[in-house]
Structures are given as structure tokens and as C-alpha cells.
Amino acid sequence: MLPLFSLFFSLSLSVLCTAQKLIVPGTVPLDTAGNAVTAHGGGIVHVNNTFYWVGSAVGCCDDTLIYSSPDLVTWTNHGVMYSNGVSRPKLVFSQTTGKWQILGQVGRQLDIASSTNILGPYTQAVTPFSPFGVNFTDFGLFEDDDGQAYTIYSADHNNLVISQLSADRLSYTKVMHQFNGNGLEGPAIFKDGNTYFAMGSHKTAYLLNNNVIYSAQNLTGPWSVQSYIAPFGTRTWNTQSGFFLTVKGLLKTTHIYMGDRWQLQAIQNSTYVWLPLTVDAVTKGVQATWQDAYSIDVKTGLVLPALGTKYEAERGIMTPGAAAYVATCPTCSGNKIVTNISANGSLTINNIVGRGQPQWVSFHYINTDGLFGDLELTDPVYASLTIQRNTTVSLNGATPLFLPQMDSNAGIVMSVPLQLNLTRGRANSITYSALDHQVAGDLDYIVVY
Ligand SMILES: *[C@@H]1O[C@H](CO)[C@@H](O)[C@H](O)[C@H]1NC(C)=O
Ligand SMILES: *[C@@H]1O[C@H](CO)[C@@H](O)[C@H](O)[C@H]1NC(C)=O
Ligand SMILES: *[C@@H]1O[C@H](CO)[C@@H](O)[C@H](O)[C@H]1NC(C)=O
Ligand SMILES: *[C@@H]1O[C@H](CO)[C@@H](O)[C@H](O)[C@H]1NC(C)=O
Ligand SMILES: *[C@@H]1O[C@H](CO)[C@@H](O)[C@H](O)[C@H]1NC(C)=O
Ligand SMILES: *[C@@H]1O[C@H](CO)[C@@H](O)[C@H](O)[C@H]1NC(C)=O
Ligand SMILES: *[C@@H]1O[C@H](CO)[C@@H](O)[C@H](O)[C@H]1NC(C)=O
Ligand SMILES: *[C@@H]1O[C@H](CO)[C@@H](O)[C@H](O)[C@H]1NC(C)=O
Secondary structure, eight states, X not given: OHHHHHHHHHHHHHHHHHHHTOBOTTBOOXXXXXXXXXXXXXXXXXXXXXXXXXXXXXXXXXXXXXXXXXXXXXXXXXXXXXXXOOEEEEEEEETTTTEEEEEEEETTEEEEEEESSTTOOOEEOSOOBOGGGOOEEEEEEXXXXXXXXXXXXXXXTTXXXXXXXXXXXXXXXXXXXXXXTOOXXXXXXXXXTTEEEEEEEESXXXXXXXXXXXXXXXXXXXXXXXXXXXXXXXXXXXXXXXXXXXXXXXXXXXXXXXXXEOOTTOGGGOEXXXXXXXXXXXXXXXXXXXXXXXXXXXXXXXXXXXXXXXXXXXXXXXXXXXXXXXXXXXXXXXXXXXXXXXTTSOXXXXXXXXXXXXXXXXXXXXXXXXXXXXXXXXXXXXXXXXXXXXXXXXXXXXXXXXXXXXXXXXXXXXXXXEEEEEOSEEEEEEEEEESTTSBOOEEEEEEEO
């Protein structure tokens, strides 16, 4: 009896662990103490089988924090490493000095703090300076296979520049390339085989746009003409570019796009969107394809999409007499979508199968309240832009939870996740409605993971 029981126990434990090892784009992971991870605009280094994530506490003080993880899912908070209002901090090691360094933007200059230990304490190493005399903003860092480190940044708010750092990572040796007049920000670089890729977003402050990518065989160029990194119209899945994490596994090297989904109303509530990239070996085309949830085996480098069960919105029940209705939608699942869902008329999906534990549920919606297409900071509608619909979700009649749904684009179905504690069996029902007297996002379908 006993061995059988323990076998069952260990099996169910491993199932549980697998369920918890998901990366869910559009969420804020909790650290091992149960607190929200605050590491925006940051970067990750992989040392001694541990991932170290440095980032900043946006919306308060831009303090620099470091988290560590063995698997990119379980994160331990090591606290504030440096407190000098650094934005977009990145970590880099110098073999010549044996020191770890946090580099980032302070004002319009580069700030560098050093430590003999990756987990600090860090102290300022140089007086912040302007590389080659330019106004320095939006900084990214890339370390090449040969140990040379490069920064990519917005120079004078107009040109992206790639410059090589000195071996001690305290000064610059030379400019490698300048992307003239493209006004890009949030830049990052990765390398796949012998090809370098550089990305950036357009200058629309915290509003999201269609980010672009270039490739080259040498950091000095020639660089390709830009193309979009995600399907046009998704505004890079409503994120801004920030960093590329390369996971060199035994079977595969996987590059992960790390973006920030900025929440304008409360910037500290911004979420993280990490998506694995596909790199076409022949064309060098790069795409960040949406995944509701996935896991990555950091040993093999393989990405495994999570398996879920789909429920179509048009199969749900609308409040009788309400204004919601099923509309035709060529780009939607089943070519149908439920629209005009106001607080007076909700949509309920019944017979949802649950496991009796918290599960991720993704809501696939369209919200075309905002702009159709890309935008410029000078756009007159910038100030009045409505960026989200405010939906509520109630599981089995419980207190409704808030589900913000940023504007998408005509025909573009986007997805936002919510964790719900479904009861075991097929008796769950999810009621989808709008907050106050607003209108909920048009619902295409949900997927329960
Ligand atoms: C990684 O391991 C080496 C060898 O044990 C050690 O010298 C180094 O300090 C470690 N680095 C970090 C960041 O833990
Ligand atoms: C950077 O920009 C500010 C304001 O736009 C300006 O006052 C300053 O002179 C600029 N600095 C450099 C180094 O270009
Ligand atoms: C990149 O170009 C520079 C000169 O522009 C050259 O010195 C260097 O060898 C090139 N690197 C590679 C990997 O081809
Ligand atoms: C931000 O998050 C806090 C804590 O979860 C929440 O109370 C607040 O309503 C959120 N603000 C917005 C605008 O979403
Ligand atoms: C949408 O709902 C509102 C009430 O919330 C109603 O006045 C309007 O007629 C509805 N639109 C359509 C096309 O049914
Ligand atoms: C929704 O219902 C409330 C109260 O029943 C009513 O006052 C309001 O006019 C309704 N709104 C719409 C848009 O039908
Ligand atoms: C949703 O809530 C935000 C923040 O409260 C607000 O700015 C926005 O106008 C709301 N959206 C709609 C469609 O009412
Ligand atoms: C989820 O619900 C089950 C009962 O269905 C309960 O035993 C469990 O404690 C709940 N878990 C959380 C995290 O709320």
C-alpha cells in the first residue's frame, strides 16, 4: 500500500510543480515571499546555473533591485542593490577588475555602480557622464561571445547608437554604429549564431507601438532595413521592448523577448510580457509569437506551450434582454465575437472544467476604442487616448475581479490572463461583465490552463 501511495503522491506533486512553472505573459510574478516582482526595464544574466534579474521599481523611486532564480519562474528577492534613480539598469561583469557592475540611465547620462559580489553592496564607480557628449537615454546592454560588452542607447533623442565598453566596463572605447534619425528607444541586442539583432520601439513615451528589429553580420553593420518584431497592429502585443534573454540549452538556444506592458494609470502596476522568439535561419526574420502561457526547460532550452481548454464566448449565455450580442468577426475564433457587453448585460460561460486549484484563464478580446494603427507622440489624440476597457470577472458568483483590457486594433484579438481558483469538476461558471457603466472588451473566447 505504502509504496503505491507515495508513488501517487510524488506524481501529483510533480504535476503540481509543472503547473506552477509557467511563464504567463501579462502578469506580475510573485517572489518567494509572495510579493510582486518589481524589476522593470531590466535585464537578466545567467551565472553558475542561476538567473539574476536586475530591474527598477517604477512609479516610486527607480530603486535598483536584484532577483535570482534557477528556472526563470521562482524568483528570490535580494532587495534594493542601489538607490540612485537608475532607469533601465543592466548587469555586467568585468574580468579585468573582477567586479559586477550595474549600468543605467540617470538624468541624461550613464551611471555605473560596482560591487565585488553580484548581490551587492553596490557603490557608484564613476561620476555619471554623457558617452561621446550626447544626451543619453534608454539604454540597453549586450555582451558578445568574446566577452566584449556593448551598449545601445538613444543619442540626443534621435539616433540609436551602439558603442563598445572598455574591458573594465567603466568607459567607452568606440562607436560601432549609429542608426540615423529613426528616433527609437527601449533598445536591446541579441546574437543568434553569427547574426546580430537590434530592436527598438518608437518614441511614444509609455504608449505602446509596433517595435522594430534590424539584423547585421557585424555590429558595425551594414544593418538590414527594419521590420516588425510582432504582427503589425498588435503594438508588439501591447508592450515596449526592453531586453533579450538568451537561454543556451543543451538541445536548443532560445531567445526570449522581454517587454514591459506599461499601465499609464498606475505605472507601478505595469506587467511583464516575455515571449520566445522564432529566428528564421535563412531570412533572419524574427517573430515574437503570442503564447498565453508556456514553460521553458532551462537545461534543454526547449519551450513548451501550456495546454488549455478553449471555451467560445458565443456559446455563453447573455443576460436576457441585455444589449450584448453575437457579431461576425472574420479574424475571430469561430468567426464570431460577443460585443456590447455593458454592466447591464453580462455574459456567462458554464460547464468549465477545473482542477480544484488556482489556474490561469486567458481572455481573448478585441477593444478598438483607441487608435487604429501606430501613433506618434505629437498626435493630437495622445492626451485623450482611452487605452483600456475595464472588465470584471466573477467565478461561481464570487466577488468580481478586475480585468483591464488595453485597446487592440481592428480585427486584432489580444489576450489578458487572470488567475482563478476553479473547483474540481465541470461545474464552474465564469461571468464576464463591465465595471460600473462602462463596456467590457468584446469577447472572442477564453482558455483555461
Ligand atoms: C560562480 O562560480 C565561480 C566558481 O565557483 C565563483 O568564483 C563566482 O563567484 C560565482 N559567481 C557568482 C555570480 O556567483
Ligand atoms: C541634453 O538635453 C538638454 C535638454 O534638452 C539640454 O539642456 C542639454 O544641453 C543636452 N545635453 C547635451 C550633452 O546635449
Ligand atoms: C566587423 O567589422 C570590423 C571593421 O568594421 C572588423 O574589424 C571586424 O573584423 C568585423 N568583425 C567580424 C566578426 O567580421
Ligand atoms: C494598482 O494595483 C493596486 C494593488 O494591486 C490596486 O489596488 C490598484 O487599484 C491598481 N491601480 C490601477 C489603476 O489599476
Ligand atoms: C449597445 O448597448 C447599449 C446599452 O448599453 C445600447 O444602447 C445600444 O443600442 C447597444 N448597441 C447595439 C448595436 O445593440
Ligand atoms: C443600466 O441599468 C441601470 C439600473 O438598472 C439603469 O439606470 C441604466 O440606465 C442602465 N444603463 C444602460 C446603458 O442601459
Ligand atoms: C477604465 O479605467 C481607466 C482607469 O480608471 C479609465 O482611465 C478608462 O477611461 C476606463 N475605460 C473606459 C472604457 O471607461
Ligand atoms: C482553491 O479552492 C480549493 C477548494 O476548491 C481550496 O481548498 C484551496 O485552498 C483554494 N486555493 C487557494 C490558493 O485559494
